Amino acid sequence: MLGTDSKVSVPAPTDVRVVGFARLRAGGVAAIVGASERGFQPALPRQLPEEFVRFMPRSARWVRSESFDRQVTGGTYSGAFYFDPGADWVSFDTTNPSAAASSGP
Template sequence: MEYVGTLKFVSRRRWILLGGLVVLSGCASVRTAAPDGAGPDRRKVRRDVEPLQRRFAAVGQLSDPHWLGYNPNDLGRESIPDQDPHIRVVGVARLPAGTVNSIVSVTGYAFEPSAPSQLPEELAEFLPENAEWVSSASYDNHITNSLYPGRFHLAPATDWVYFDTVNPEVVDGSHPQ
């Protein structure tokens, strides 16, 4: 064996092993806490209406929103970003009084009783209690213009809308009155 200074010569295999351990330990320290201190996996409920209003203008004038926008495939690990990330935009918002009844009364939509599914726990407290939700695949297609997946549940008695979409785009249009 050969000595370099006071260090014993280390085989190439050991250098690779040591390098791999250094890289792995560095990756573990890359995770950072969320700004609110809740940890890296905590999703923050948003209250801004403008991003929703641009994407869901056809629903009507939204107010009092509570929503999340996140990549459902992101498990909170730092990694190479998805080449085609999917952003789920899900939440609730209020519409002006009577708006939901005017939408639901359009016979071509054929609304039926429904219930929001896969509700993120961060939003549970913001859903109106005892809401009687209705939805329509035709109405969903009208709002999304069939450009992205989306489901819209409406509560006629309370004028709330629950939306669950993936990569929502800005779509021109308005609902028929």
């Protein structure tokens, strides 16, 4: 894949990019970002496809943890995950995501 040695990789012609927003159950985001060892910091989702920007929650106060990103991706694909603890939103932007070996069927 192009750009694998950088923080932001460039999708190749055969890569699959999965981008979106999801709303978790009440308190779901607080449970994730409350883990102090992950070091969540304020951050804005970057480089979203233009057609997704209009769906972004306007009043969201996004936080992100590179440690959490690495834990989720397991180093097998690139991905960034942003959370809004106040409204339980998650924004995700991944390239070639795969299911974790322990995720089951």
